[in-house]
Amino acid sequence: MRPAWRSPIALLTIGGVLVAVVLLGVIQLLPPSGATGPATPGTKTAAGIMVPMIGTPAALADGRTIGRADAPLTLRIWSDFQCPACQRLATRIEPDIVRDYVATGKLRVIYSDFILIGPQSMDLAVAARCAGDQGRFWQYHDVVFANQGTENTGWATRSMIDNMADAVGLDRLSFDACLASKDKVDAVTAEYDQGKAIVHSTPTLDFGSKVIAGAVPYDQLKPQIDALLAAIPTTSALPGAPASP
Secondary structure (H helix, E strand, O other): OOOOOHHHHHHHHHHHHHHHHHHHHHHHHHHHHHHOOOOOOOOOOOOOOOOOOOOOOHHHHEOOOOOOOOEEEEEEEEEEEHHHHHHHHHHHHEEEEEEEEEOOEEEEEEEEEEOOHHHHHHHHHHHHHHHOOOOHHHHHHHHHHOOOOOOOOOOOOOHHHHHHHHOOOOOHHHHHHOOOOHHHHHHHHHHEEEOOOOOOOOOOEEEEOOOOEEOOOOOHHHHHHHHHHHHOOOOOOOOOOOOOO
16 A cells, blocks of 8 residues: 555645745745845946946945044045046045055045036936945945946936946835935935035045045045145044054
8 A cells, every 4th residue: 555645645745845945945035125136346237237346345334434433534525426537536546545544444435425517417316325225325336437428418317227226236126216205316405505615526525624626646645645644643643543642
């Protein structure tokens, strides 16, 4: 007599349970709410979005800020995502600043929006802030500048903005809801109003005691940062530095 567990009905039931378990495991491994996971650095996505090989270190990031909160010197970068000079700063100069000053605890960098070029500059600023709500502002910042088109040519379409969101692995349902909200537009506008007193072009590098306009080459910018650091009392020149006698 054949055991009951080997009957056709039993075998079908066992098979169905195994399939259900496998499917449940696959579902649990899928990214939530439409998120796809970030693309591999140095590659293009299926939608043609380039993901830069070298990006802002996520471990140093906190919202639109990178670097230690107790860094002795703060740099506020006033920028427009459509600005070609801002792209040069972001892709050619900022990596050196991060390596030499942010990663060593000497400098804290804050990104600030200063919309000068056109309506799509606002769209990109809002999208980057929405990415920031998911902890990926700097990843989106890096991808926007890596894929920047000619200013005011309409390159930053909604499709492009969405494809860049996919490239950094954003939850698209949350991202889309954020884009539809007016809150981010108001925040970008308020920041622009805040910067008007000192900013007349982008990018502008605001160290507080010194303001530098333009994407200054790193070999010219570095001595100025060093001078600003040297002018800070030694008791606060570096995080954890011993007090002067």
